[in-house]
Amino acid sequence: MIRRTLPILALFIAACADGEDAGPVRVDLIAEPTDFAEPLAALPSPADALLLEATAQGLVRLDGEGQVEPALAQRWIVLDEGQTYVFRLNDVTWEDGTAVTAGQVAQQLRNAGRPGSRNRLARQLSDIEEISAVTPQVVEINLRRPRLDFLQLLAAPDLAILVEGSGLGPFVIADGYAPEDGTVLLAPRREPPEEIDGEIVEPEPIAPDQTVELRFRPGATAVARFDRGLTDIVLGGNWNSLPYAEAIDPTSARLQLDPVEGLFGLAIVEQTGFLAMPQNREILSLAIDRGQLAGYFGGDRAEARLSIVPPDSEGLADMVGPPWANSTVALRRSFARQAVANWRAANGDIEPLRVALPEGPGNRGVFAALRTNWAAVGIPVERVDWSADADLRLIDRVAATDSATWYLEQFRCNRGLPCSDGYADLLDQIDEAPSERVRSIRITEAATELQRLTPYIPLLRPIRWALVSSRITGFAPNRFGRHPLDTLVAPTG
Template sequence: MSRFLHLALCMAAALALASCGSGKADDEVDVAFIGSSTELFEPGLRLAPAGQHIRSATAEGLVSLNQSGEVVPALAERWIVTEDGLSYIFRLRNTDWADGIPLTSNSVRDALRRNIQELRGTSLGLDLAKVEEIRAMTGRVVEIRLDGPMPEFLQLLAQPELGLRRNRQGTGPMTLSRERDTALLAPLPPETRGLPVDEDWESRVRTVRVQALPAEQAVAAFDNRAVDAVFGGTLTSLPLADTGALSRGTVRLDAALGLLGLQVVGERGLLATESGREALAMAIDRQSLLQPFNIGGWIPTTRVVAPDLPGDPKIIGERWNGLSLELRQAEAARRVAAVAGTDRAARTLSIAMPPGPGSDLLFRELSEDLAAVGVVLERASESAPADLVLVDRLARYADARWFLNQFHCSLKRGLCSPEADEAVRRAMQASDPAATAAMLAEAEARLTAANVYIPIGAPIRWSLVRGGVDGFSENNWGLHPLFPLALRPI
């Protein structure tokens, strides 16, 4: 499923420097997220990446993700899945909530129901729509029943937003204290979490200090050895990683799964018809679009759903096979001229992109491609509505339904396809895997034909991790648990 290879950006001399450590005391590790400090302490369920990582560190769900992105036990010490794939039965750890109240199947059921209720109206809420019932069976057994099979359900259940809390407090594996705009995360002893006693625990763990900084400051802090790792890098900030920081650590790229493309939010002129919107999609040279970023192995796509997902029926393929870029752009130019003629205003479109050097590079490349077919692209101002919006989003699980749910009409993110939504709804009701896959392929075909989203490829996620820092591993989800960083290197 990998979209690109890891960059080999460290030379032997740099690694030797990194292995010497930062010179700080070994009783803490410092992490900077690219973002704002308010994201670290968000109390609700609409979480930015920094908030997701804090939540997963302080509020375990029934299951969680380890540093490699694999589902592992959390509040549930084990589970079984019935043969029909409709029932997930979890055996809970023998532990307490943060306030000392015993963690029971009833309290876990209620906490999970609250989370699902609060997530209604979000794309994650759509993903959870297959949950039919949550039952407390005995003191420490919870059953979740689905209305249809969902092979990726455990992956969905491991998302940070499904971490369980009582009175806004989770069960760990870490405790959170705040020091101005810095989050201090201390690992909880295993016996307080219903796990066997570890006599050497205090000598094996350390505090993780987390702050959120603008991208330039985060990279500078890493380069100055003020932090040991930087998380949350995207395409927008990727050029900043190619600085002096590389002499003191490594750039690590996740083989991320998700969306990188343009969502159509305006509906005027060229964007008013499927044919006009397709002209924009045809004009983009995806093979060379990201060349200025020097990302080896990145694979572009014209599909809404990422290619080669598990269970992909191979019904939908890449678009415009057999047409060269020149022929595609010639057809796109013909359509643009037919709609806009020589009217510059009718040929001008605005795009909303986050600020950053990566956005500047991407805007330049997109502008050149669209200029080749007669379209003028401008950066949208914050005070004016845009015609196009850059989508840069990580997948929660490896299934076509996640991709299709991102454009559901109920989310009101831009133009949409009710026909595609209806096909997804029918797919959810199908019990036969082949029928489900066929209906999801139909939904993708309808969304593709509507041209409300212009795919580019997989999203880019990068981190800076100093040599000698253990507990980090690249994965498809761009989630890097903070708890493993608290374990001292052996």
Template sequence: MIPRHAVMTALALALGACDQSREGTLEIAVMGNSSALKESGQRLSPAAQLLRSATHEGLVSFDERGRVVPALADRWIVTDNGQSYIFRLRDGTWPDGKRITADAAAAALRKTIAGLKGRALGLDLAAIDEVRVMADRVIEIDLSAPVPELLILLAQPEMALLWQGKGTGPMAKGQDGEGASIFTLIPPEQRGLPKQPDFARRARKLALTFASPDKAVALFNDGYADVLLGGRIDTLPLAGSIGLTRGNVQLDPVIGLFGLMIDSTQGFLGASANREALAMAIDREAVIGRFNIGGWQGTTRVVSPDVEDDLGTIGERWQGMSVEQRQNQAAGRVAAWKGAGKAIPTLNIAMPAGPGSGRVFDQLQSDFARIGLSIRRVGERDRADLRLVDIAARYGRATWFLNQLSCTVQKAVCSPVGDERVAEARKSIDPAARAALLAEAEAEITAANGFIPIARPLRWSMVRSGTSGFAANPWGWHPLPPMAWLPR
């Protein structure tokens, strides 16, 4: 085995050479595989989403704070009833130099929406009735009912519009002599936009290094990266308890789904009451306690109480029961199953690699053992009975959560009745009626016990003091273009 100090010395020498050739470049370490550079289509890894949003634009995009900003559309208006969005396209060009027109942009948008059919994001956009061309540079999106989060949805990386398979920027991807991925802002005049006198002075290159989580953290800690992106719960222990208080580690205030998805309905897991037994057995406070993160809270709800359209009529489950009482009741269901002569084999739980996943597994193993179940950890791509999911919400409404758990997306366990209520809510133009229908849907989907919530997700990054273009935000999303601009 090669000594660690020898590896780090070689790494330092290699990166030192890169630093000499990339003076003034912002060095970014990304947790992920360099294969993200070759991903295409609309099923993208988090690293590929980051790259897509840098080199491909939709009608709108995000700034560093997660706010919607102009992209291909330089302005827009929303009608009083919220069922029509009118976008005026910028006076620019496609990658081949042809002028951007509403006809081409609308066709690209229709194709993008069609490609999302069968996915949760496609359900989020299901209220779009028509994409119409109103004038040479004006597009109108007509909705069957108001979609307050439409601009946020249109800013997603998957909503980028392609022209002959290419994106419009705002960045171009290349490589330097050392093989690093270099992202550079495209001069405005090359995109058919007015020239900016201070462009050369303000624009800086970004050098992205894709690495395993431990190597990415080492790059930051050893001074070879100014920004580290891609942190999740599975890698959180790599940040270190000192880093969390030192100021370099940034936690995003995200909401979303973090828990166990039922992937098999064979045997014991075929009954909703038995799946509920697993949910009752988990000591959520103990799971959180293994990470020592202040303000992180467990939950038994499939929808975050922080969403705008939560009526507050559905609370946490099993209120008034202690963990011990819940586990005793769950143990009774397991004992009854076994008492009927039915075996329960060891359950496989698919999890991503990483020390954080290990901490979660250890607590689950302890909790499930208390009710008479044994579990085994397998790889996140392996076939399993249960799967640990960790997804940050794309927008802050109940529909995001319920669409993630719909029968369209989750094949093993779902609630057709819950989906019907969501579909009814999607058509409702009365906010109160819509919220009531979504509450009914949550109740139905919760009762199916196809997803076992544990807590809200965590997203973390490491950022060197004084780095511009980065900010914690509610989506856990850190686009590259803002980091490529130096302050005025």
């Protein structure tokens, strides 16, 4: 059994005695509190993801700049142009003193990718042909084809290595955790005592500024605490909480935006009436003035998206976008008005489309833009609660890798969104491609079919922001929006 807590409090008080330290690094995460009982099953809960990244790790992880770095593996080599990965483990032990073995790592990665796995990345692991424990400290992973994004995938919190629910991250949860309070103290994981010349030497005491005081708070509360100097950094900001940050008029140095990619748009969750036909779903998409929508969030904070798979995604043989991409909004709306009028003449009135958006100040601008844009072409719309039945539901998701296949996997036919046998067949053909050139062609064909089906209306690039005080010296915006807690404050020694 791996312990989750350490008797840190006495060390913490002793280190405070000098009065020199600035105290713990104070982090507010915009998220609901978590009980952290089954973190892998709870993902993508922001609270569970951040705690899991702090207290556990996989073979590799992402650093503060979004680059892959060693974790349980001290080093690795990539062979066969990205088809074989060989990892050598660090000499680390679990809390009970037993060694972390290649067999444990291999078994957990196999479990994550097996059919029926609850792991969110299970389908992304389908390229794995074999995982072997070559020696107690060497893991070899053979893929069916080269994958240049494979290390990015392995760095996801979803692939942390756990034993009895606990892992070996840079921190431990100190002195317990009361989820009802939404506050947790994290302390650096200490090296075990060493025997030197026959004497047991304890590691250096933990200084307060090496610890992290993590709070899970609503967006308005977190921003207000930052404005009053009660927290050092606010993480977990998105489109819906951005108005809270703007309300305190932060400087550009304090309000930091991550250049993430992913999905921010509307999933078609009802496929009857006007929404039953792909061409009608496309009408909804082409009628939207995304420049107007981006302007609501600020021109430098939001970026329009017309295609489901971004054009610079790894693996695409050619750009895949809608045929109307270069048309003006006026021309698109003229076409849409005529198409809607024709449909109404043949089928009767269109029932108001129900759009489900989560609660928060950001949804007002999003819904206002949708209502105005669709009213201009004769389509009525109403906003419904997030938990209510809906016709369209907002998706806000950061991509785990740069690969085009990540986007394609989000729209498999078992997701309850518009799909086709042809799309399912194209996804299978990607896995069976005999070469990288053929695979890129098939990825492009699948992306083209996905765009035609329109199970989802892209709106903008996802928005991820943080509020950063001058005390935080290790923060760096990055394409995955990941900010490991142990990287936020640069070492002073």
